[in-house]
Amino acid sequence: MRLRHALAVLVALSGLAASAQTELAVEPYTFTADDGRTVEAELGRFRVPENRQRPAGRTIGLAFVRFPSTSPTPGPPIVYLAGGPGGSGTGTAEGTRFDLFQSLRAVADVIAFDQRGTGFSDRLPECPHEVALPLDVPGTRAATDAAWAEGTRACAAHWRRLGVDLAAYNTDESADDLDALRHVLGADRVSLWAISYGTHLALVTIRRHPDAVARAVLAGVEGPDHTLKLPSHQQVLLEQIDAGHRAQNPEASFLADVEAVLDRLRAAPVVVDAEVEGETVGLAIGAFDVQWLAANMLGGPELSMQLPGLFAAMRAGDFSTVASWIVYLKQPSGIAAMSSAMDAASGASLWRRARIASEARRTLLGDAINAPGPAQSVALGVPDLGPAFRAPVASDVPVLFISGTLDGRTPVANADEVSAGFSDHAHLVIEGAGHSDPLFLGSPVILERMLSFFGGAAVESETVHLAP
Numbered sequence: 384m385r386l387r388h389a390l391a392v393l394v395a396l397s398g399l400a401a402s403a404q405t406e407l408a409v410e411p412y413t414f415t416a417d418d419g420r421t422v423e424a425e426l427g428r429f430r431v432p433e434n435r436q437r438p439a440g441r442t443i444g445l446a447f448v449r450f451p452s453t454s455p456t457p458g459p460p461i462v463y464l465a466g467g468p469g470g471s472g473t474g475t476a477e478g479t480r481f482d483l484f485q486s487l488r489a490v491a492d493v494i495a496f497d498q499r500g501t502g503f504s505d506r507l508p509e510c511p512h513e514v515a516l517p518l519d520v521p522g523t524r525a526a527t528d529a530a531w532a533e534g535t536r537a538c539a540a541h542w543r544r545l546g547v548d549l550a551a552y553n554t555d556e557s558a559d560d561l562d563a564l565r566h567v568l569g570a571d572r573v574s575l576w577a578i579s580y581g582t583h584l585a586l587v588t589i590r591r592h593p594d595a596v597a598r599a600v601l602a603g604v605e606g607p608d609h610t611l612k613l614p615s616h617q618q619v620l621l622e623q624i625d626a627g628h629r630a631q632n633p634e635a636s637f638l639a640d641v642e643a644v645l646d647r648l649r650a651a652p653v654v655v656d657a658e659v660e661g662e663t664v665g666l667a668i669g670a671f672d673v674q675w676l677a678a679n680m681l682g683g684p685e686l687s688m689q690l691p692g693l694f695a696a697m698r699a700g701d702f703s704t705v706a707s708w709i710v711y712l713k714q715p716s717g718i719a720a721m722s723s724a725m726d727a728a729s730g731a732s733l734w735r736r737a738r739i740a741s742e743a744r745r746t747l748l749g750d751a752i753n754a755p756g757p758a759q760s761v762a763l764g765v766p767d768l769g770p771a772f773r774a775p776v777a778s779d780v781p782v783l784f785i786s787g788t789l790d791g792r793t794p795v796a797n798a799d800e801v802s803a804g805f806s807d808h809a810h811l812v813i814e815g816a817g818h819s820d821p822l823f824l825g826s827p828v829i830l831e832r833m834l835s836f837f838g839g840a841a842v843e844s845e846t847v848h849l850a851p
Contacts, residue, residue, distance in 0.1 A: 407567035414448055416481040425449040426503070429567045431560055433499075434551035445560055446503035448473050450484060450493040459572045459597040460492040461837055462564065466579030466603070466819075469722030471502030479820055486830055490838045491574065496564060498557050498584070500721030507552075507720040508545055510538035516713040518659065521652035521669025524751070528758035531718075535762035538718045549765045552721050553728035555772065558588040565595050574837055575599040578822065579793060583607065583729065586776045586801065593778060600833055602785035602822040603793035606801040608773040611731040612752045614742040616794045620681055621747060623789070628691045640694040641677070641747050645670045647698075657706040668702055671751065672709050678752040679712065681791030683817015718759075727760035730767045752791075777804040783836045784808060785829065787816030809842045815849035825849045 412426035427449060430442040449460075463472045463484070472495040476484045487493045497504040514534040516522060542549060561584070565573045574597045577585040582601040589596050625637040647653075648670040657666035677694075680686040693705050731739075743750040782805050784798040795812055802808045811832055816825045823829055828847050836842045 409449075412448060414450070414476070417477050418481075420481065422450065422485065425451070427567070428503075429563070431499075431563050434548050435556060435559060436550075437548075440548070443499060444505040445497065445499060445564070446473070447494050447496045447564065448476065448503075450476075450488050450495070452490070452492045453488045454490055458491040458837060458839060459574050460494050460568060460570050461487055461490075461574045461576050462494040462496050462561065464496065464561075464575060464577035464581030464584050465498065465501070466577075466581050467501075467722050468498070468580040468583075468725035469501060469719055470580070472496040472498070473502045480823060483823055483830065487576070487833065487837065490834060494564070494568075494573075496561075498721075499560055500552060507547055508542065510541050510718050510720070512537040512541065513715040513717055515715040518657070518664055518666050518710065518713060521648075521667040522672040522675065522713070523669065524671050524749075524754055527671070527675070528755045531755035532758045532762040534718055535723065535759045538720070538723075539763050542720055547720060549720065549724045549763065550728075552724035553765070553768055554584050554587045554725060555591065555728075555768060557584050557725075558591045561588050562592045562595050565592075572597040575601075576833075576837075577601050579603045579818065580605055580725070582793075583609070587772070589778050589780050590776045593780065596780050598781040598783075598836065600783045600785065600836060601798070601801075603790060603818055604784055604786065604798040604801050605793050606797055607729070607776065608732050608735050609793070609797055610726055610729040611735060611739060611756065612750075612792070613735075614739060614746040614748065614750050614752070616796060617678060617681055617748050617752055617791055618742075618746040620687070620789065620791050620794070621677075624687060624690060635691070635695070637691045637694060638747070640691070640698045644673060644694055644697045645747065648673060653702050655702045655706050657710050659710055666706050666710060668706070668709060672712070673697070673705070674748045674751040675754055676705070676708050676712055678748050678791075680708075681752075683787070683791070683819065683821060684789045684815065685817065687789065687791065687817070723759060723763055724765050726756060727763045727765045728768050729772070730760065731757075732770060732773050775804045776801065779806050781805075781807040781836075782809075783832065783842055784810045785813065785822050786810065787813045787818065787822050787825075789815060789817045790822070792818045809836075810844045811842075812844075812846045813849060814846055815851065821849070 407429045409425050409427045412424050413421050414424040415421050428446045430444050433443045434440050465472050465475050476495040484493050500507050512534050514531050575585040583605040585599050628637045652669040654665050654667050656663050739750050786795040786798045813825050826847050832842050
């Protein structure tokens with residue numbers, strides 16, 4: 384049975400050797416949103432070399448859904464780039480941003496693009512190995528890194544046995560895929576609409592194919608050297624949460640609670656009862672467990688605003704509420720080839736690594752936000768794209784940056800840094816927004832500015848205030 388499965392995967396991976404992409408195949412497609420609404424669209428497929436460094440190698444299939452413009456004079460096609468890495472453009476269009484995709488048709492065709500290895504594009508085989516962190520032992524950074532490195536090495540060996548070229552899954556190749564998409568669409572230029580990792584890809588595309596991009600909207604900016612996060616950005620966000628908490632509770636100190644809890648757990652981890660699959664188990668909680676949890680909850684206010692209550696309870700000796708969160712964080716997790724390889728290839732500069740190490744020693748959460756990324760990347764063994772890849776991007780392409788003040792993944796400072804290289808840019812700062820949907824859906828003003836920008840109008844930098 385296992386042999387038949389392996390043979391089937393090898394056949395699926397085989398592809399056709401070619402040095403250039405094949406013709407575009409397009410078919411009518413009824414696109415269905417998650418809520419059941421439908422819209423007539425087009426499903427397109429084409430092929431590109433998997434690894435352009437190996438022209439005689441196999442090809443892979445890429446796919447997209449095109450929502451035709453409702454304008455009599457549409458502008459360059461707007462190509463949506465999902466985050467992750469590993470997010471699907473077509474999958475995103477099915478969800479909460481469905482209306483946003485449809486609204487942008489007023490100015491151009493809107494393309495939900497599935498990057499290599501995602502969505503309707505050719506997928507990579509799953510890895511049978513999972514990473515499971517022990518519940519009865521308090522977590523440490525070293526143990527977490529080691530467990531993920533071991534699982535990643537096993538997955539890398541599995542994928543290579545199946546013929547997967549992990550070196551082909553990097554942002555340079557994806558940027559060249561975008562230019563191939565532009566070519567098969569017959570477009571002189573395309574506009575890019577991206578979020579999170581998608582902005583990382585968009586920026587590299589602007590550098591590699593400057594004449595192919597008309598303009599770009601980049602939300603939740605991840606610059607070429609932003610794959611690893613700065614501890615100082617998370618510390619600033621903790622201080623913002625503390626200030627907001629003090630405004631409502633003058634006698635409370637969120638930061639003092641965090642420090643007290645971490646000091647207690649460093650001195651002696653605690654053991655509490657936790658429910659796992661209907662059974663009660665003893666969960667050991669250490670300082671790193673709490674740091675890692677808090678770092679992962681700082682993506683947006685939906686989760687981060689629960690932190691003051693959680694830490695106040697822990698400081699008072701009640702770890703029962705946080706237990707379920709930590710169990711979730713430690714549950715067996717799979718490893719995805721595309722997303723792991725993309726991040727590993729992007730890497731980080733020596734300067735950024737040194738800064739992270741320095742900041743980790745003087746911030747409450749250290750560099751828990753990056754766990755277990757660096758160790759996993761080393762274990763995967765893919766080529767690093769190098770210092771030139773991580774250099775700042777300089778361009779005349781007009782860009783509208785969008786950032787949220789409560790985004791613990793891609794803070795406002797990221798866009799400020801990247802925008803220095805763009806001669807024509809504006810920055811829309813969403814006060815009170817975290818990562819993901821709020822950067823697009825937090826206020827109707829955001830869509831208004833995006834429509835104006837993609838329509839060719841000048842847009843000014845401004846701050847948009849969301850309701851608390």
